Amino acid sequence: MMMQRDDARTILVVDDEEKNRLAISAVLRHAPEPYLVITAPNGLVGCKMAEAQKPNLIIMDWVMPEMSGLEALMVLKERETTHDIPVIMLTGLGSSKHVEYALNAGAADYLRIPVDKTELLARVRAAIALAESYSHIKEQSERLEEQNHELLALNQEKNEFLGIAAHDLKNPLNNIRDLARIIEQEFQTMPPEEVQDFARLIGQSANKMFELVRNLLDVNAIEQGGIKPHLVDFDIREIVNRVVESYTQRAMTKGITLNFTIPDEPIVSFADENLTEQIIENLISNAVKYSPFGKKVTIEISTTQQSVASNQQLLTVLIRDEGPGISADDQTKLFGKFARLTAQPTGGEHSTGLGLSIVKQLAEVMKGKVWCESVLGEGATFFVQLPMVV
Template sequence: GALFYSNRQRRKANDQLLSNNLLIEKQNNEIKDQQTALAAAKAELEDKLSQLESLSTEKSMLINIVAHDLRNPLNSILGLCELMEMEENQLNAAQKQYLSLVRDSSDRMLKMISNLLNVRKIESNGIEVTLTEVAPLAIFEAVHRDFRQWLKDKNITLDIQGVSPQILVWADKELLFQVLENLVSNAVKYSPKGSMVEIFTALEGDNVRISVRDQGAGISAEDQSKLFQKFQRLSTQPTGGEQSIGLGLSLVKHLTERMGGSVQCESKLGQGSTFSVLIPAVT
């Protein structure tokens, strides 16, 4: 009886061992299948990534080619406009108006192209930053000159009296020019005719706050949440029929941060907007 019981236990143990071995073999096969599936998925993912990188490179090349091919004729058009403006006394009122439209449209398109190229540079880490002492007032005076006809056409006053001539910031001069030009352009674009855009500076600790305030329609809370994202268009429309591709404020944010600064917006619907950049001060 004891021998029979021992044999029965042994058979039961063998059956259990066989069952366990079969289960382990099944699990091993499942693991192998999963590994094969993972390897296939990884290969497919790497292939897709390679395709995306190739497309991204091609897109960047296409943007650069198109932008540069557009920029050259636009520069030629602007040069011809300047030559014609030198002969202003020989033009009648209608010709002066047409010339102004051509110049302004070409100038704005040129700025849009520059913004597009700069965004591509940021995405490829191709923006070089050289920090020097920069006077914000000199930049705003240059922006005022560049926008004089646009301001005249919309009867908008650009008040830069609040910009202290003594204040200097640590910034890349070219990048800061693009930042402040975009902020003023945005303010003028969304300001009603006959209004005022005010610019002022103030020392705040180790930084200088440079603010651009408009009397436009203001920005909703929903729009403010996506304000500095690329290719975002606001529900508020430009007041003079101007075009926007939604890159200016995204560029402002990226360039300001590359210079060690930050950007802020204060706005309420019906009460205008104030955009500010904080840039390290020269002390």
């Protein structure tokens, strides 16, 4: 018995006369290329086998009882599953009309009977090669189409991003322009306190723009892969404490207390100090920004083992607030760009909607992660997890 090779193409020979099937099969089996030949005695069985076995090529006799070769060809070309299988029609009828029928019905080629051995092999080879290049091109164009879709979506996202950014810059810029114009036109009649007040408002608008531009630059740097974390050992307690201290005054003006008890022992993380500080700062800033007057914000640091199998220790910084909480729907958008959600700043603070998207990406850059647990109406808890020194 001949060994079947993996790269052998399967050829289905459909003919009602056994001697023809045997003759064609013999030629194919002795071809230099490895072919696996299967046969069917009529068009109906041929169609079923084509469907089930998906041969690389079908050689189809024309005149057969029950279902002619032409009918079978039409059935095969109609079905999506067999449409792309090339079919070579055998025609002994000598009429070029038949050839025309067959080619119009989708046949890849035709051969006149009695079949010439060399011609048979040449046509078979050509038909298979053509079908394979066709399927290759089809696959590639499908892939290109997919990539094109992705690029269009990315481009759309960039346009939206640009649109929102421009819009957010326009408002404070408008304010600056209007206030400057008033001062310019009316400074002689304006009381100095009013000029001072306008200057303060101009400063405020400029700050908003500055903050947005800084966030946009961060987003851009992260997305361009431009942020390379400088991973070092450092005591996370110091970073958290520094941020808590810098926010205590601001929280106090809203009657908010920051509760942080420094753990006794050092907790040494293996991360980037500045990026870690930026993350903690964003989360504490949010907790203070979205909490109503008089509430409490709790900050805790804990350590865990990643898994029983690994000796990788992880540290978790938790920031829990008693603010409005975040609905399940809002939670799905929380870490996206320009996510200004249901909760509004409670003390007139500015909000660009970029903070958490930056936080998430920065955490990931350091092989850490960040997530949120919250029930609407019951406050929110944010977690940052970072690797520790082993």
